[in-house]
Amino acid sequence: MKTTFVKKLSIAALLAASLSAQAAETIKVGVLHSLSGTMAISETTLKDTVLMMIEEQNKKGGLLGKKLEPVVVDPASNWPLFAEKMRTLLTKDKVDVTFGCWTSVSRKSVLPVVEELNGLLFYPVQYEGEESSYNVFYTGASPNQQAIPAVDYLMEESEVKRWVLAGTDYVYPRTTNKILKAYLMSKGVAESDIMVNYTPFGQSDWQSIVADIKKFGSAGKKTAVVSTINGDANVPFYKELGNQGISAEDIPVVAFSVGEEELAGIDTKPLVGHLAAWNYFQSAESDVNEGFIKEWKAYTKNPKRVTNDPMEATYIGFNMWVKAVTKAGTTDSDKVIDAMVGIKTPNLTGGTAEMLPNHHLTKPVLIGEIQDDGQFEIVSQTKEVDGDAWSDFLPGSKDLISNWKAPLKCGNYNTKTKKCLGDTK
Amino acid sequence: MKILLLSLLLISSIFANTFELDAQKLVHSSTKEKIKIIKELSETYANDKRLILLFNAILNSKLFYKKSDETLVFLLKKDENNYHTKTVFSSQVLPVMDKSGYKKVRSNNRLRSVIRNKLSEITLFSQDKELRLKAAHNIMEHLDEDSLELINKALFKEKDSDVKAILQECGLIVMAKYSQGKAQEDAIIALSDSLSQISIQALEGIKQGDNEKLALLAKKSIGHINDGRTFYSYVEKAFFGLSLGSILLLAALGLSITFGVMKVINMAHGELIMLGAYTTFTIQQIFPSMIEYSLLLAIPAAFIVSAIVGVLIERFVIRHLYSRPLETLLATFGISLILQQIVRSVYSPLNQVVKTPEWMSGALEINSALSLTYSRLYIIIFAIVIFLSVLFILKKTSLGLKVRAVTQNRQMAQAMGIKTGLIDAITFGLGSGLAGVAGVALSQLTNVGPNLGQAYIVDSFMVVVFGGVGNLWGTFIGAMTIGELNKFLEPSVGAILTKVLVLVMIILFIQKKPRGLFPQKGRDAQD
Numbered sequence: 019m020k021t022t023f024v025k026k027l028s029i030a031a032l033l034a035a036s037l038s039a040q041a042a043e044t045i046k047v048g049v050l051h052s053l054s055g056t057m058a059i060s061e062t063t064l065k066d067t068v069l070m071m072i073e074e075q076n077k078k079g080g081l082l083g084k085k086l087e088p089v090v091v092d093p094a095s096n097w098p099l100f101a102e103k104m105r106t107l108l109t110k111d112k113v114d115v116t117f118g119c120w121t122s123v124s125r126k127s128v129l130p131v132v133e134e135l136n137g138l139l140f141y142p143v144q145y146e147g148e149e150s151s152y153n154v155f156y157t158g159a160s161p162n163q164q165a166i167p168a169v170d171y172l173m174e175e176s177e178v179k180r181w182v183l184a185g186t187d188y189v190y191p192r193t194t195n196k197i198l199k200a201y202l203m204s205k206g207v208a209e210s211d212i213m214v215n216y217t218p219f220g221q222s223d224w225q226s227i228v229a230d231i232k233k234f235g236s237a238g239k240k241t242a243v244v245s246t247i248n249g250d251a252n253v254p255f256y257k258e259l260g261n262q263g264i265s266a267e268d269i270p271v272v273a274f275s276v277g278e279e280e281l282a283g284i285d286t287k288p289l290v291g292h293l294a295a296w297n298y299f300q301s302a303e304s305d306v307n308e309g310f311i312k313e314w315k316a317y318t319k320n321p322k323r324v325t326n327d328p329m330e331a332t333y334i335g336f337n338m339w340v341k342a343v344t345k346a347g348t349t350d351s352d353k354v355i356d357a358m359v360g361i362k363t364p365n366l367t368g369g370t371a372e373m374l375p376n377h378h379l380t381k382p383v384l385i386g387e388i389q390d391d392g393q394f395e396i397v398s399q400t401k402e403v404d405g406d407a408w409s410d411f412l413p414g415s416k417d418l419i420s421n422w423k424a425p426l427k428c429g430n431y432n433t434k435t436k437k438c439l440g441d442t443k
Numbered sequence: 444m445k446i447l448l449l450s451l452l453l454i455s456s457i458f459a460n461t462f463e464l465d466a467q468k469l470v471h472s473s474t475k476e477k478i479k480i481i482k483e484l485s486e487t488y489a490n491d492k493r494l495i496l497l498f499n500a501i502l503n504s505k506l507f508y509k510k511s512d513e514t515l516v517f518l519l520k521k522d523e524n525n526y527h528t529k530t531v532f533s534s535q536v537l538p539v540m541d542k543s544g545y546k547k548v549r550s551n552n553r554l555r556s557v558i559r560n561k562l563s564e565i566t567l568f569s570q571d572k573e574l575r576l577k578a579a580h581n582i583m584e585h586l587d588e589d590s591l592e593l594i595n596k597a598l599f600k601e602k603d604s605d606v607k608a609i610l611q612e613c614g615l616i617v618m619a620k621y622s623q624g625k626a627q628e629d630a631i632i633a634l635s636d637s638l639s640q641i642s643i644q645a646l647e648g649i650k651q652g653d654n655e656k657l658a659l660l661a662k663k664s665i666g667h668i669n670d671g672r673t674f675y676s677y678v679e680k681a682f683f684g685l686s687l688g689s690i691l692l693l694a695a696l697g698l699s700i701t702f703g704v705m706k707v708i709n710m711a712h713g714e715l716i717m718l719g720a721y722t723t724f725t726i727q728q729i730f731p732s733m734i735e736y737s738l739l740l741a742i743p744a745a746f747i748v749s750a751i752v753g754v755l756i757e758r759f760v761i762r763h764l765y766s767r768p769l770e771t772l773l774a775t776f777g778i779s780l781i782l783q784q785i786v787r788s789v790y791s792p793l794n795q796v797v798k799t800p801e802w803m804s805g806a807l808e809i810n811s812a813l814s815l816t817y818s819r820l821y822i823i824i825f826a827i828v829i830f831l832s833v834l835f836i837l838k839k840t841s842l843g844l845k846v847r848a849v850t851q852n853r854q855m856a857q858a859m860g861i862k863t864g865l866i867d868a869i870t871f872g873l874g875s876g877l878a879g880v881a882g883v884a885l886s887q888l889t890n891v892g893p894n895l896g897q898a899y900i901v902d903s904f905m906v907v908v909f910g911g912v913g914n915l916w917g918t919f920i921g922a923m924t925i926g927e928l929n930k931f932l933e934p935s936v937g938a939i940l941t942k943v944l945v946l947v948m949i950i951l952f953i954q955k956k957p958r959g960l961f962p963q964k965g966r967d968a969q970d
Contacts (some may be wrong), residue, residue, distance in 0.1 A: 058792055058893070175474070176553055187939055217938045220898055222889040225683040225819070226933045236640040238647075253794070254889050261816040263806055267556040288804075293553055309774045348565075387551055389504065397474075397551045 029357040044087035045349055045399055047072055048107040050118025050128070055095025057248070058326070063121050063279060064188070065089070065090060065143060065331045068216045070317045071336045072207070081343055089113055093124070096164040099273040100124045101131050103337040114349035115339055117332060122146060123366065129154070131385025138351050140339065142331035144274065146193035149408040150420035150429035154349070156359060156378050159297050160405045161197050167383035168272045168295035171196060171398050172242045173205070176270060179239040180211045182231050184247055187216040191246035194274070195261050198244060202412040209320035211239070232262060235269045243271040252276055256289045272385070273308075278324035281392040289388045297328035297367075297381040300327040324392070328364045331379075337363040359423055369402055376420035376429075378405025453495060462488050466492050466497060469548050470508050470638050478548070480555050485561040497531060506531075507545040546829040560585055567597045571608065579609040583641055586613060588621045616645045619661075623701050628660060635664035638671050639811035666819060673922050675812040680930050681706060686819035688926025689826035693884050694899045696833060697877035699918040702752075703907055704837075705849050705870055707761055708768055711780070712903060713896025714782040715875045718832075719745035719882020719892045721786060724795045735800045738883060745879035753875020753919060754868050760866065783893045794892040802885060822884050829880060834915055835874070850913075868878035909949050913960030920960055925949075 048066050050063035072086045080086055089111045093100040100119065107113045108131070115138045119125040122145050132139045132153045141356035144159040172178040177411060183198055185191025199212055213234050235241035246254055250274070259271070272293040279301050281289070300311065310333065315321050337360045343349055346357040358373050365371040365381070372380045380402040385396025408430065417434045423425070428438035465487070468480050475716045481498075488494050496517075500506040505518045509527065516528040516537060526545055529536045550558075563578035579597075582590065594614045601607045615637070617631035631649065634642050646668075649661040695717060701709045723741040726736060756778055803821060806814040837843035848856040849866045856862050885895065904926075910921025925945060934939040956962070 020951060059794075083786065133471075175551070189517075215937070218942060221938060222898065223687050225686065226930055227818075227938065229679060229683070230934060233640075238641075238644040248792070250890050250892070250894075257799070257888070258496065261804060261806060261818055263814065267552050270552050282793065284794070285798050287799075291555070356794075382962075395547070397549070 021330055025289070027080040030319070034287060044085050045082070045315075045343075046113040047086055047088050048104075048111065048113035048116035048118065049090045050093060050103055050107065050116050051120065052095040052099065052124075053090075053092040056350055057095040057120055057124075057366075060279065061095075063326070064120070064328055064332050066318060067314075067332045067335050068336065070314065071333065072314070073317075075340060076338075081340060082347070082349070083352040089337070090151055097123050097127045101127045102138070104128045104131045108137045113177070114351075115180075115354075116140070117142065117335065120145070120328070120389040125154075126189075133375070136351050138339075138354060140332070140335035141399065142328045142335055146190045146325070147197075147409055148193060148375055148412070148415055150159055150422075151380075152355065152377075152387070152422055152427075152429060154377060155335060155338075155373065156405065156407075157331040157338075159381055159383075159410055160407060162406045163297060163381050163383055163403050164274055164295050165194050165198055166201055167400055168385060169201065169244065171295075171385050172244075172270065172272060172293075175398070176242065176389075178205070178242040179272075180213075180235065180237065180267075181207065181211045181242040182215065182234060182241065184215045184217070184231075184243055184245050186219055186221070186229070186251060188219070188248070189214070194246050196246075197409045197411050198319075204411065209443065214389070215250065217247070219248065219251070222254045223257050228262050228264070231269065232264055235264075240267070241269050244270060245271050245273040246275060247273070248275050249280065253284050256284075256292070260288030261282060266293075266387075268315055276388075277326040277328075277391065278394070279326045279389065282324055284330055284392070286388060286390055288391050292388050293383050293385055294388065294394060295383065296327040297383060298325075298327045298365070299367075299384055299386045299396055301393050301396060302324045302365065302367040302384070306343060306364055306368070308367040310366055319357045333364075334363055334371045334379065355422070367399070371402075374404070376407045377392065378407055380404050394397075461942050462491060462671035466531070467513070469501075469506075470513050470515070474549075474551055474554055477554050479957075481561060483553070483559055485564075489565070493532070495562065500531075501548065501558055502555055502562075503552050503658075504547060504550065506548040508548060508856070509537075510544055510546055513743065514947075515548070518545075530644065547707065548933045564593060567593070567930075568600065572603050575601070575603070575606045576609070579606050579613070582949055583609060583613050583639075584618075586617055586620075588617065591617045591621075597658075607678070612642065616642060619649060627657065628940070629658060630663055635667035637668060637811070638675065643668055648664060650747035672812045675810070675828065679813055680934070681927065682815055684927030684930035685823055685923065686926070687929055688923035690884065691902055691906050691926055692830060692922035693822075693826045693839070693881035695903040695910075695918050695922055696830060697874040697881065697902045699839075699872035699907045699910070699913075699915060700833070700877065701871055702904070703913040703918065704767075704797065704910075705867070705874070706845065706850070707871070708772045708775065709756075709761075709764075709874075710900065711756065711773060711779040711782060711896075712878055713874075713898070714779045715749045715768065715878035716882040716885060716899055717786065717891075717896040718749050718752060718782070719833070719879030720797070720884070720886040720895055721790065721795070722748045722879065723883050723886040724790075724797050724891055727798055734798050737798075738800060738887070741883045741886075742880055745883045747879075748877040749879025749882070750876030753878075754872040756875075757868050757871035760863070761871070780892040780894070783896075786893045792893060794890045797886040797891050799887055818887055822887070825884060829877065830915070831920055833873075837915065842866075842869065866903055876920040905946075909959055911961035911963065913963045914959075914961040924960075 035329065051063050051065040052058050053062055069088055072088050075081060076085050089107060091103045091107060094101045108437055117127055117140045119141050120143050123140055128139065129151060137153055138412060139154045140157055141154055141224050142157050144164050147160040156282050181202055183195040185195055195214055202212060204310060217227065228312045230244060240272050255285055264439065270293055272295055274295060277295050277296060311325055315323055339357060341361050341363060342357040346353040359375050362370050362372045367382055367384065371381055374380065383400045384396050385398040386396050408415035409419040410416050417432050418430045419433055420429045421431065432439060453544040465484055470475060472480060484494060506515065508515050515531040517531060518526055518528055520527040524542050526540045526542045527539050530674050530946045541767065548771050559581060566574045594610050598607065598610050598614065601610060615630045615634050618626055619634055622630065623708065627758065633644065634646060643665055645659040646665045650665065652658060698712050701779040722745040723737065726741045726744055727737045730737060760774050762772055764774060766884045794960050803818045807820060808814040837846060845866050846859050848861060849863050853863055853877055906921045906925060907918055909925065910917030928945055929941055932944055936944065
């Protein structure tokens with residue numbers, strides 16, 4: 019018994035030694051995306067994207083003369099496990115950078131660990147804002163880069179006067195809807211013209227909610243639904259809309275969580291004409307995008323694989339990190355974080371993404387109409403918009419700004435009281 | 444004569460040319476410009492048949508143009524990367540070309556809605572009743588003073604009573620809004636028999652006007668309409684409740700046999716439902732041209748697939764664990780995970796697309812305040828048919844007699860010469876097969892993915908326990924009660940609180956009556 023234990027120990031020590039020997043020659047890239055559980059559907063795609071980017075970078079000769087080495091872990095859609103896995107990545111595997119998380123709750127669970135161990139995390143999904151961390155780069159959209167421009171589009175193009183804010187019951191929809199409601203009211207929409215509705219995860223019986231929407235929408239004013247309904251609940255929702263005879267022309271639905279990947283598992287017939295707002299669509303016409311799609315299809319060996327917005331965010335994040343490391347000449351967190359701000363790389367829609375001092379990106383806002391082939395027809399595209407960490411439409415955060423550049427170096431600086439409310443670096 | 448003919452020919456060719464030229468403007472223009480072009484086109488070329496073709500092509504996103512010379516073309520068919528097209532104006536079929544050679548004439552909701560309105564003015568006189576009905580609805584939503592002429596013209600020709608009723612209401616609304624004196628008053632009073640929201644809006648406008656007498660009349664009519672609408676909204680809620688109840692009934696029926704009659708806690712019941720849904724998907728994949736009949740084929744297929752899996756589970760696992768409920772629970776939970784993973788590996792973890800046949804989509808419109816969706820309607824009927832047949836099997840056939848005998852007193856039944864092992868397997872197979880059938884119905888309403896079953900397992904147990912274990916009628920009443928309760932609570936307290944409230948109510952109820960709505964009576968029920 020004792021001997022086997024000693025044996026095991028020595029093997030483990032040997033293994034660890036060989037691992038650390040290897041570590042000296044490579045730059046380690048952590049990949050923290052769920053590969054099992056409910057979020058696996060969305061997150062495995064991002065894992066593959068990072069692996070593809072790493073492979074490509076290695077073909078170009080790596081970074082700083084070293085090869086990149088991916089360290090893939092599976093937090094299994096389990097929020098506390100995200101924090102645990104992040105800790106392992108930073109302390110045991112000693113990764114230099116991590117790409118990961120999808121849901122806001124997983125990001126919130128990882129946040130204290132990354133900050134404590136001074137790691138570096140790239141978060142590639144649109145989120146509710148109201149956060150800015152020294153150690154995190156938010157390459158997805160903040161509400162002013164997705165929700166608000168979408169509402170503006172409906173207000174101008176379709177002259178919508180009445181609004182249904184429908185969402186799944188968790189932090190992202192709740193915060194986004196709070197911001198949207200404040201924004202709409204600031205634009206002169208009466209409170210009685212806004213209907214807010216929350217449903218549980220995986221809601222499948224939409225009969226009475228859709229009937230309510232129909233009733234709300236037949237008051238003589240043009241009505242639209244702003245949907246933050248998450249994942250699986252969307253299919254029965256759109257089906258019910260179709261069955262109750264509500265077409266996109268009567269009451270358009272603009273969704274923030276329905277992309278190409280989600281549409282791939284749906285009979286798109288009842289969805290045609292409904293809208294989605296993102297910063298990237300596969301149908302965007304640019305040479306970089308064409309190349310990216312071709313490469314992705316070749317990498318996954320599946321000619322039908324689609325690309326989507328969080329993939330573009332991962333693509334931009336990865337390229338920016340490569341540039342920042344090259345500029346800093348090291349993978350040391352503090353130096354890379356400092357070098358990141360101001361980095362510019364091309365995005366996939368033909369423009370340029372720039373990392374702002376608040377660790378958010380500049381992004382164009384695209385509105386697309388769903389087509390019968392599961393792709394989006396882009397009906398509106400704005401110039402690049404600066405990502406805003408703290409919403410200007412919520413009383414609690416209206417005076418806050420974030421700027422991680424010296425001399426401010428603060429994630430939540432109150433411009434009225436001239437005080438930094440949180441940690442500084 | 445010749446000259447006349449020639450000039451006619453010339454005129455017509457000029458005419459054709461201008462339509463072509465005007466339509467050509469659609470290629471490079473913004474949405475706003477396109478709307479203007481569409482309006483002009485529909486005014487200038489109202490009698491040109493090609494206009495309808497052109498408009499319909501835009502509506503169905505079939506209008507493209509060649510990048511090389513910008514000729515407008517209709518898309519006929521697409522395969523992989525190639526488009527089959529024909530030109531819009533010369534109807535000449537073009538050689539098949541790679542899709543990169545074409546570009547779509549873009550449209551959006553606003554443009555489509557303008558086109559649909561313009562089209563409805565034409566289709567109001569079409570031969571097809573459905574088209575006329577749609578057109579009439581469309582016109583109702585965009586009424587103005589000038590609509591009356593069109594409406595009267597259509598009414599004069601119209602024979603169908605449904606379309607006629609809508610057009611008459613349209614006429615009344617226009618009269619109520621824009622005419623004077625007695626005619627206006629009569630129209631306002633007559634509108635009180637309508638049920639539509641659009642009439643209410645029109646009347647609201649009059650109510651807020653200066654004329655006091657008219658305002659009073661309008662108020663009275665609105666009150667009358669609202670009374671009617673309230674009544675129908677209750678009917679609608681009851682229907683929603685029935686439909687949710689029938690889904691619960693379908694999901695729970697199999698369980699009420701395996702759990703209720705056989706007392707086996709089968710945690711894999713949800714996965715048997717999922718297998719049924721995947722069978723539907725597979726059938727649609729095998730016979731892609733028979734989507735309309737796929738569900739009819741899927742019902743027996745799903746029953747057989749799930750029943751076979753059920754019998755296998757019973758023979759290899761549950762049989763060894765009878766009278767050890769805790770072990771059965773754990774073992775079947777394990778089986779449920781295995782089944783999920785098998786589906787994940789075979790079909791991929793992504794949701795699968797199950798198509799809805801034409802006859803299942805859309806709604807049956809009873810009047811403008813009430814329409815029942817076909818898919819729900821069919822599922823309610825289907826659930827009741829299935830329920831009655833199960834009831835028949837258990838109560839009226841010799842198999843049912845044996846099943847009841849075995850579950851009531853195994854030793855005695857054995858002594859009577861009943862092969863209890865066989866009966867166990869058949870009963871479990873029946874329960875599992877019913878789960879598969881439920882899967883076929885669910886595939887029409889929700890996502891078909893590996894997690895489908897988990898969403899329904901808790902609800903199914905809830906229904907069976909609430910209704911009374913071992914009583915089929917209990918399951919029926921239980922399912923319908925929970926369905927109605929949900930749908931009557933939901934509008935006032937929201938979807939989340941409804942779930943909480945229903946669960947709390949059931950827990951309280953079980954506290955008071957632990958054996959459910961219809962407890963089994965007799966000596967057998969004591970254990």
